[in-house]
Amino acid sequence: MKRRVLIVYAGGTIGMQPSDRGYIPMKGFHKHLDSFFRARGLKHLPSFDIIECQELIDSSNLLPKDWTALCQLLMQHWDEYDGFVLLHGTDTMAYTASMLSFMLQGLNKPIILTGSQIPMMEARSDASENLIASILAAGNLNIPEVCILFANRILRGNRSTKIKSAGFDAFDSPNYPWLGNIGINIDIQDPLLLSKRVPCYLAPSFDQDAVAVLQTYPGISTNILTAVLDQPGIKGLILQTYGAGNPPDANKDFIKALEEASKRNIITLNITQCTYGAVSQGTYATGATLNSIGVVAGADLTLEAAFTKLHFLLSQNLSVDKIRQKLRTPLAGEMTV
Numbered sequence: 001m002k003r004r005v006l007i008v009y010a011g012g013t014i015g016m017q018p019s020d021r022g023y024i025p026m027k028g029f030h031k032h033l034d035s036f037f038r039a040r041g042l043k044h045l046p047s048f049d050i051i052e053c054q055e056l057i058d059s060s061n062l063l064p065k066d067w068t069a070l071c072q073l074l075m076q077h078w079d080e081y082d083g084f085v086l087l088h089g090t091d092t093m094a095y096t097a098s099m100l101s102f103m104l105q106g107l108n109k110p111i112i113l114t115g116s117q118i119p120m121m122e123a124r125s126d127a128s129e130n131l132i133a134s135i136l137a138a139g140n141l142n143i144p145e146v147c148i149l150f151a152n153r154i155l156r157g158n159r160s161t162k163i164k165s166a167g168f169d170a171f172d173s174p175n176y177p178w179l180g181n182i183g184i185n186i187d188i189q190d191p192l193l194l195s196k197r198v199p200c201y202l203a204p205s206f207d208q209d210a211v212a213v214l215q216t217y218p219g220i221s222t223n224i225l226t227a228v229l230d231q232p233g234i235k236g237l238i239l240q241t242y243g244a245g246n247p248p249d250a251n252k253d254f255i256k257a258l259e260e261a262s263k264r265n266i267i268t269l270n271i272t273q274c275t276y277g278a279v280s281q282g283t284y285a286t287g288a289t290l291n292s293i294g295v296v297a298g299a300d301l302t303l304e305a306a307f308t309k310l311h312f313l314l315s316q317n318l319s320v321d322k323i324r325q326k327l328r329t330p331l332a333g334e335m336t337v
């Protein structure tokens, strides 16, 4: 039986058109997709259907509630298809890929996110290569994961990050090898894949204000930190520190503010500002300070994975201790322990 793929268009450059203010998503893009494929002939592709989301966005406008809607849409069609392709803007694609990997754990079929740097309707677009490879991967390959496929790379979604604003090779997964390489053949590194399990959909109701991100910089004022920690509704902070996870611990007020936040059950997850490598709280005395005040070391999580993981766990009605424990444990291959 011919394998079946569902393509969901959520927005992003791939389906955008020019306007007098710059690119905007184009309603009815799915019809262009359809004629694009018809013109090329569909012989070697799995059969597919296309759904266009009601509200198409530039993904810089993505909100946590959009993840719930996307997940529900995928779940609604889960049993009808062998794989899924989500056309998404590149700006926040790594956030959505990470969040989907937490909301839909134990997948038994692929969810492939892709898009393009140049709209599909323009000359020199990278869209068709990304799209056709994604449909083939979603329909024919045994990848039980949420992935980003872009510029001939297949990456674990929750390890991915956008590294180039203009290059076609816009994504990489700095702390985990590529799951696959696309050339004449599509080579998948099977030993790197997650194992197939029984998919379970963990339906969160997100509180948009629950998580904030703050990066340390030389001379950062404690007032900035306390302003963030005093925001109404805040339950978690992603703190992006230097190198191996080192904060400016000579600033005693800064450390005290973090400690007080811990006592108020605000969870701080420490990740590194470096693209490669992990947090190791204790290599330096500056970082060791964080171990004694309840700050969780975020290993080699990307910012996108750290942010979505904390958001996801906070939406699950878990105790603060349980969340801290789960932050230290991989849920979907997002970190190295």
Ligand code: ASP
Pocket (backbone or CB within 6 Å): 011, 012, 013, 014, 057, 058, 059, 060, 088, 089, 090, 091, 092, 115, 116, 117
């Ligand atoms: N701003 C666009 C978006 O993220 C960029 C892209 O898709 O490449 O929706």
